[in-house]
Amino acid sequence: MIPIIVVVGRPSVGKSTLFNRLVGAPLAIVDPQPGVTRDRHYGDAFLHGKKVTLVDTGGLDPESEDSLAQGIFTHILAAIEEADAVLCVLEAGSTVTEADSRVIRILRKVGKPVVYAVNKVDGPSQAQESCEMYGLGLPSLLFISALHGRGIGELEAALTSVLPSETEPEPVPEDTEGLLRKVAIFGRPNAGKSSLCNQLTGTERSLVNNAPGTTRDPVNVRCNYRGREFQMVDTAGIRRRSHIDRKSVEAASVIRAIRAMEKSDVAIVLCDASEGVTEQDARLLGLCVDRGRAVVLGLNKWDLVERAQRKAVLSACSTTLHFAPWVPVVPVSALTSYGLDELVQTTLRAADQFHRRIPTAELNRFMEQVIAKHAPPTQSGRAPRVYYITQVSSSPPHFVGMSNAPDYITVAYTRYVSNQIRKSFGFEGSPLIVKFRDRDKKQK
Numbered sequence: 001m002i003p004i005i006v007v008v009g010r011p012s013v014g015k016s017t018l019f020n021r022l023v024g025a026p027l028a029i030v031d032p033q034p035g036v037t038r039d040r041h042y043g044d045a046f047l048h049g050k051k052v053t054l055v056d057t058g059g060l061d062p063e064s065e066d067s068l069a070q071g072i073f074t075h076i077l078a079a080i081e082e083a084d085a086v087l088c089v090l091e092a093g094s095t096v097t098e099a100d101s102r103v104i105r106i107l108r109k110v111g112k113p114v115v116y117a118v119n120k121v122d123g124p125s126q127a128q129e130s131c132e133m134y135g136l137g138l139p140s141l142l143f144i145s146a147l148h149g150r151g152i153g154e155l156e157a158a159l160t161s162v163l164p165s166e167t168e169p170e171p172v173p174e175d176t177e178g179l180l181r182k183v184a185i186f187g188r189p190n191a192g193k194s195s196l197c198n199q200l201t202g203t204e205r206s207l208v209n210n211a212p213g214t215t216r217d218p219v220n221v222r223c224n225y226r227g228r229e230f231q232m233v234d235t236a237g238i239r240r241r242s243h244i245d246r247k248s249v250e251a252a253s254v255i256r257a258i259r260a261m262e263k264s265d266v267a268i269v270l271c272d273a274s275e276g277v278t279e280q281d282a283r284l285l286g287l288c289v290d291r292g293r294a295v296v297l298g299l300n301k302w303d304l305v306e307r308a309q310r311k312a313v314l315s316a317c318s319t320t321l322h323f324a325p326w327v328p329v330v331p332v333s334a335l336t337s338y339g340l341d342e343l344v345q346t347t348l349r350a351a352d353q354f355h356r357r358i359p360t361a362e363l364n365r366f367m368e369q370v371i372a373k374h375a376p377p378t379q380s381g382r383a384p385r386v387y388y389i390t391q392v393s394s395s396p397p398h399f400v401g402m403s404n405a406p407d408y409i410t411v412a413y414t415r416y417v418s419n420q421i422r423k424s425f426g427f428e429g430s431p432l433i434v435k436f437r438d439r440d441k442k443q444k
Contacts, residue, residue, distance in 0.1 A: 010097070091120055096133055180230055193234055264293060302333045314331075404438070
């Protein structure tokens with residue numbers, strides 16, 4: 001299998017900057033303030049021609065009594081356990097701290113090869129000042145600058161030298177990767193997205209904490225839930241735009257969350273059922289629709305809703321989401337696993353409908369029945385005719401009807417045709433695009 005290298009160190013030593021440098025892409029959020037990275041972040045890299053998987057982790061602070069820091073520490077230990085080698089990052093220009101000593105003591109007990117690198121070394125003078133770190137009893141040190149690329153070649157050589165000499169080639173599936181459905185978990189902060197991700201994967205893959213905004217980088221994981229395999233992305237919570245500082249870490253997290261949603265087949269918009277579907281939930285669902293993604297609405301924390309109130313919550317949900325009545329609503333509880341089977345089945349069914357194509361002959365038989373039942377109304381003395389209809393693309397499904405007067409076909413009739421397509425062919429959870437074009441203009 002591909003060897004795994006985990007990047008560890010105390011907060012604010014430049015682990016994410018080094019991770020991005022080795023991967024060759026800005027996958028992890030980088031910010032001067034400490035504690036930005038929290039979840040494990042995976043990325044593939046080629047070190048001296050050898051493919052490896054790098055794991056970026058949060059700042060290691062085992063002595064902290066903060067629940068969030070303890071959760072990060074647990075995730076780091078899990079990453080070290082699955083790794084083949086460890087890259088420990090220290091910081092130049094600072095005296096050796098007790099936190100550095102604790103980190104090194106922990107790494108000496110893990111039984112994995114460790115490479116020690118001193119980051120932020122931009123010149124010989126800084127390298128000389130950092131030699132005091134040899135007092136920690138380290139066998140060797142590499143002096144690098146992740147920001148400017150200094151010493152990265154030597155670091156790659158050192159990492160590949162400690163990896164297992166013989167590794168089995170990575171199995172290549174036969175056209176199965178392209179069939180994997182991509183699912184993004186989308187929603188407001190503290191809606192339970194990370195808890196849902198952990199329940200579906202069966203592991204503590206995402207860091208869970210009561211404090212809103214715990215997740216920052218999108219967490220990608222391949223999920224196999226009771227025989228159904230798909231790619232899942234846990235994203236950061238999104239607050240209202242007026243509450244977000246455009247220059248903050250939260251703003252970068254929101255942008256990455258939206259990009260992850262745009263690359264998915266279907267988005268699970270997760271909301272807190274105990275609070276009801278809010279305007280921000282409706283905005284986020286509308287954002288998914290505008291981006292042309294299939295959508296499923298998950299009412300999480302259903303176990304906190306009184307039985308007598310559940311019918312009213314579902315009714316209010318339909319009223320708030322009147323602009324997208326085709327979006328399926330699934331009550332779930334990430335804590336008790338209630339409704340997870342239905343949520344997965346509904347989500348993957350929406351993903352399948354998102355990629356579905358209808359043959360042109362079947363569409364035209366359908367259109368003949370629609371016109372016989374309700375022809376396009378006359379507008380300004382002009383009677384539009386629809387000659388035929390075809391599906392020009394999928395993801396999302398896009399239908400085009402040829403007419404002699406497309407400008408005279410009303411929005412209401414276009415919506416009527418869209419509703420009839422759903423009634424006849426389904427497309428549950430998937431947005432539809434229906435347009436009419438001038439057939440005569442195309443022929444000319």
